[in-house]
Amino acid sequence: MRTLCSILLAATFGVTVLVFSHHSSQSQTFQDQEGVEAWLPIPYPRTPDTGDGQVVITDAELALLMDEAKSAGADGVDMQADWWIIEPQDNSYRWSYTDRFVQFAEARGLKVGFQITAAPPFARQSGGDYGMWDPPRTATELGYWHDFIFDLVSRYGTRVFRYEMWNEPDHPTFWKPERSPAEYAALMREGYLAAKAANPSVRVTCCALSGNDIGFLEAVYAETGKYADAEANDNYFDELSVHPYSFAGSTQVAPDDPEHTFQGVFGLVNSNFWGYRKMRDILVDHGDSHKKIYIGEFGYSTKPSWTPPITDEQRAVWLKKAFEIANQSSGYLSGLEWYSYYSDTGRGFNIFDLATDQKTLTFKALAEVAGGPTSGSVETLTFSPSADVRVYQLRPDTNYGRFATLIADGGTGIKKRSYLKFAVSGLNGRQVRSAFLRVFVRDGGGSNDGPGVRLAGNTWSEKGVTWNNRPDLKSGMVADQGSVPGGAWVNFDVTSLVRQDGTVTLAVAPTSTDGIYMSSREDANKPNLVVTVGS
Numbered sequence: 001m002r003t004l005c006s007i008l009l010a011a012t013f014g015v016t017v018l019v020f021s022h023h024s025s026q027s028q029t030f031q032d033q034e035g036v037e038a039w040l041p042i043p044y045p046r047t048p049d050t051g052d053g054q055v056v057i058t059d060a061e062l063a064l065l066m067d068e069a070k071s072a073g074a075d076g077v078d079m080q081a082d083w084w085i086i087e088p089q090d091n092s093y094r095w096s097y098t099d100r101f102v103q104f105a106e107a108r109g110l111k112v113g114f115q116i117t118a119a120p121p122f123a124r125q126s127g128g129d130y131g132m133w134d135p136p137r138t139a140t141e142l143g144y145w146h147d148f149i150f151d152l153v154s155r156y157g158t159r160v161f162r163y164e165m166w167n168e169p170d171h172p173t174f175w176k177p178e179r180s181p182a183e184y185a186a187l188m189r190e191g192y193l194a195a196k197a198a199n200p201s202v203r204v205t206c207c208a209l210s211g212n213d214i215g216f217l218e219a220v221y222a223e224t225g226k227y228a229d230a231e232a233n234d235n236y237f238d239e240l241s242v243h244p245y246s247f248a249g250s251t252q253v254a255p256d257d258p259e260h261t262f263q264g265v266f267g268l269v270n271s272n273f274w275g276y277r278k279m280r281d282i283l284v285d286h287g288d289s290h291k292k293i294y295i296g297e298f299g300y301s302t303k304p305s306w307t308p309p310i311t312d313e314q315r316a317v318w319l320k321k322a323f324e325i326a327n328q329s330s331g332y333l334s335g336l337e338w339y340s341y342y343s344d345t346g347r348g349f350n351i352f353d354l355a356t357d358q359k360t361l362t363f364k365a366l367a368e369v370a371g372g373p374t375s376g377s378v379e380t381l382t383f384s385p386s387a388d389v390r391v392y393q394l395r396p397d398t399n400y401g402r403f404a405t406l407i408a409d410g411g412t413g414i415k416k417r418s419y420l421k422f423a424v425s426g427l428n429g430r431q432v433r434s435a436f437l438r439v440f441v442r443d444g445g446g447s448n449d450g451p452g453v454r455l456a457g458n459t460w461s462e463k464g465v466t467w468n469n470r471p472d473l474k475s476g477m478v479a480d481q482g483s484v485p486g487g488a489w490v491n492f493d494v495t496s497l498v499r500q501d502g503t504v505t506l507a508v509a510p511t512s513t514d515g516i517y518m519s520s521r522e523d524a525n526k527p528n529l530v531v532t533v534g535s
Helices: 059-071 096-106 139-159 181-198 214-224 231-236 273-285 312-327 361-370
Strands: 038-041 076-082 111-117 162-165 204-210 239-243 261-263 268-270 292-298 333-338 378-383 387-392 405-408 416-424 431-441 452-456 488-493 502-509 516-519 528-534
Touching (some): 038 361, 059 528, 076 096, 096 111, 111 139, 162 181, 181 204, 181 231, 204 214, 204 292, 214 231, 214 273, 273 292, 312 361, 405 502, 431 502
Parallel strands (some): 038 333, 111 162, 162 204, 204 239
Antiparallel strands (some): 261 268, 405 516, 416 502, 431 516
16 A cells, blocks of 8 residues: 555654745646546555455455446546566566456556556565565666566556556655665666567656655656666656645645645655646756646545544545646646545545445545546446357358357458357346456467457357358447457457347457457356446
């Protein structure tokens, strides 16, 4: 969990608070948009094989968290992608940790963000073992980091909207044993170069700063500027992330409170929500006006701890005010993640209770500003196919119903198409918010130009259908895929094809001569249809 004692408290740093008035002389190069995206964090979606003693989140619980995030109008969900869990040993991966998070989010039309943190033992300890917040710093350790980022981005590519490099390197909790802009710049550079080598189109996000740490960001710029290839690589980041919690000393204050700035270890630190504008000024000063800012954490506590609490009623009002302020800067703000959603049970930042499905007033306020429904509920239903089969043009009278592989291939004279039949029930006239066909693409079975899906007739049987008696197609193509990786789940958005209870046949049909090989219901990785409905 991202420890929120990382808030920039003057008392913690032993500094004197200074108060100034803010103005920005920098012109903006972005056009205003309708509003900033709303994001929610779902950290630590543990599976039994992670083996770290943390509470395991079941598929049902993860589905509920995703569904409620969607119902609140969230555009995306963010997770802490712990390196030590994904790669506990050099070049030995546990992809289940991130695979299912991406799959569940995609099935609900949610964007995905990875905050990549927490080094494994083999990639740290150069100056002693300070635990998972001991970052890679030697050339050998940074080489491990480079390889990990390359493999991670190679697997997920642009399916992940942002790859955020570490968490709050300017805070002593998260960079051991001593904070260092030079060390962070080296980590940022290696991560950026690795990510872009794997996929030049991905978004690499810098810093995730604790508060609006003006001094630290300036120091990082100074350090990255020492590398000869900094200018050619856009200073090694595409987007800046900040955590602009709003404090005056140790007191939580409104998002529009007058300015609170103090002297930190590396220079001035602003502790206002709206202080992200100061960070924007720094980007502009360094020729990075084209880069957006992501508010990667912001929220308030309703329980007493290291800060006096506020009420949930007050928090709901301040959430609306924060989005109102952010929307005024939507031309250069890429999103606002409200912290926390459900995980921070001990310190009062939660706005949703996983155990009781109870929504706070703050959750309902988020739904109001983010465009989600303010009443009613959502439910996710998962259906396994009652029948699935592939048919083959070259062998038009052969039935392949007993095989564990489904194929879609558009090769001349050798076309293959696959059909999946589902008995959809339980919609009961409710609105279908989303429907996704999920199939597992076998290792080595991917495609550079994947298939799409069409609705088909239902008068066929798994053991009787062939190419010659295959069912007619009933719709146009939807969810046409581009590049499809092997050894991974793929989600086809079939919302337009699934509207009510009844039998549904979906045909996975090729759109190119490049084939794709998928697991059938006879395999361990069975396909399924995930339908989210709401009142």
